[in-house]
Amino acid sequence: xxxxxxxxxxxxxxxxxxxxxxxxxxxxxxxxxxxxxxxxxxxxxxxxxxxxxxxxxxxxxxxxxxxxxxxxxxxxxxxxxxxxxxxxxxxxxxxxxxxxxxxxxxxxxxxxxxxxxxxxxxxxxxxxxxxxxxxxxxxxxxxxxxxxxxxxxxxxxxxxxxxxxxxxxxxxxxxxxxxxxxxxxxxxxxxxxxxxxxxxxxxxxxxxxxxxxxxxxxxxxxxxxxxxxxxxxxxxxxxxxxxxxxxxxxxxxxxxxxxxxxxxxxxxxxxxxxxxxxxxxxxxxxxxxxxxxxxxxxxxxxxxxxxxxxxxxxxxxxxxxxxxxxxxxxxxxxxxxxxxxxxxxxxxxxxxxxxxxxxxxxxxxxxxxxxxxxxxxxxxxxxxxxxxxxxxxxxxxxxxxxxxxxxxxxxxxxxxxxxxxxxxxxxx
Ligand code: HOZ
Numbered sequence: 001x002x003x004x005x006x007x008x009x010x011x012x013x014x015x016x017x018x019x020x021x022x023x024x025x026x027x028x029x030x031x032x033x034x035x036x037x038x039x040x041x042x043x044x045x046x047x048x049x050x051x052x053x054x055x056x057x058x059x060x061x062x063x064x065x066x067x068x069x070x071x072x073x074x075x076x077x078x079x080x081x082x083x084x085x086x087x088x089x090x091x092x093x094x095x096x097x098x099x100x101x102x103x104x105x106x107x108x109x110x111x112x113x114x115x116x117x118x119x120x121x122x123x124x125x126x127x128x129x130x131x132x133x134x135x136x137x138x139x140x141x142x143x144x145x146x147x148x149x150x151x152x153x154x155x156x157x158x159x160x161x162x163x164x165x166x167x168x169x170x171x172x173x174x175x176x177x178x179x180x181x182x183x184x185x186x187x188x189x190x191x192x193x194x195x196x197x198x199x200x201x202x203x204x205x206x207x208x209x210x211x212x213x214x215x216x217x218x219x220x221x222x223x224x225x226x227x228x229x230x231x232x233x234x235x236x237x238x239x240x241x242x243x244x245x246x247x248x249x250x251x252x253x254x255x256x257x258x259x260x261x262x263x264x265x266x267x268x269x270x271x272x273x274x275x276x277x278x279x280x281x282x283x284x285x286x287x288x289x290x291x292x293x294x295x296x297x298x299x300x301x302x303x304x305x306x307x308x309x310x311x312x313x314x315x316x317x318x319x320x321x322x323x324x325x326x327x328x329x330x331x332x333x334x335x336x337x338x339x340x341x342x343x344x345x346x347x348x349x350x351x352x353x354x355x356x357x358x359x360x361x362x363x364x365x366x367x368x369x370x371x372x373x374x375x376x377x378x379x380x381x382x383x384x385x386x387x388x389x390x391x392x393x394x395x396x397x398x399x400x401x402x403x404x405x406x407x408x409x410x411x412x413x414x415x416x417x418x419x420x421x422x423x424x425x426x427x428x
Pocket of ligand 1: 060
């Protein structure tokens with residue numbers, strides 16, 4: 001494939017945008033080469049600036065659960081835009097999407113909309129601290145909750161991809177309030193709690209991790225966190241930015257039947273526009289300004305275009321909950337096809353999958369936490385990535401990212417992808 005125009009656009013971008021991108025993983029540094037510049041996308045396909053068609057397994061890192069440029073979502077945005085794009089005043093559609101979201105997700109009474117998953121997680125932690133009147137938080141190595149200061153301690157996703165899981169610029173004061181635990185290791189969490197008695201406000205976790213590849217929780221882990229939180233007056237925050245409205249209509253709380261105290265959302269809830277949200281029972285949410293003293297605000301929060309996209313998306317999912325099984329089935333089919341190809345050529349691998357999230361790791365051991373995710377063979381991943389790209393398949397340009405499956409993918413697309421894997425693994 002030819003990527004001449006993408007490379008020229010990247011060269012121009014680098015002169016005026018740091019690294020040529022507005023979010024680091026996009027720069028392809030983890031896999032080498034120049035990033036692909038997208039011109040447009042429809043359904044399961046991306047069309048780049050050089051005229052190549054790529055089958056997309058990133059789907060904007062999750063939001064495009066029904067495929068790109070999904071007609072009801074696009075129409076809702078276009079119609080809304082004709083009536084004004086931002087008011088900084090309340091609009092009816094904010095209540096409509098809030099009512100629908102609250103009806104779909106267990107265990108929440110009220111929801112506040114913000115502009116990104118980062119904002120949602122940052123605000124959720126402030127709420128937890130204000131509510132419990134305690135300062136420290138527990139996060140897990142390899143989990144990524146956006147780029148706010150408290151979370152850039154052993155963070156996953158781009159932070160680890162670029163070797164700065166602990167970012168310069170985060171003060172020692174902030175870092176000391178973030179306690180770091182091993183994912184899927186309940187005893188470790190318990191020992192941290194015991195050494196910080198009555199100081200921990202919340203545990204924040206991706207209940208199915210998606211930022212060190214896809215790592216599902218082992219049996220009993222989330223349930224154990226729930227009990228520890230109950231025992232020690234700690235709030236449990238599920239960061240469902242990736243998993244919310246994707247793994248089940250009510251997210252991981254519903255799928256794995258574990259209650260969180262605060263849930264954060266992003267991605268699918270915005271239908272591809274910049275939306276984040278955080279939600280909880282009303283006894284917690286009522287502490288937020290203007291009802292309570294915990295401050296949180298935003299000019300573009302509840303923006304009408306963003307709300308229109310999000311509402312149209314949630315309506316589609318609400319009308320047709322069979323989508324969740326359909327995308328999980330497609331993901332299982334892909335998993336089996338990739339595994340068969342890798343086995344045929346004796347390539348050491350582990351594939352992690354839950355619902356419509358999947359990641360391929362070039363290592364023989366189970367990938368259950370950050371340490372096991374980090375020891376995969378990255379050189380092999382790079383070759384795999386570029387081989388797939390050459391064959392028109394766009395997967396995440398980092399071994400620390402999850403692939404997101406969309407309902408727009410047909411079984412023909414999946415077969416084309418599996419055929420590409422067969423071609424590529426021969427060369428690994
Ligand atoms: N860190 C994001 C995925 N986990 C990537 C966001 C982006 O580059 O758009």
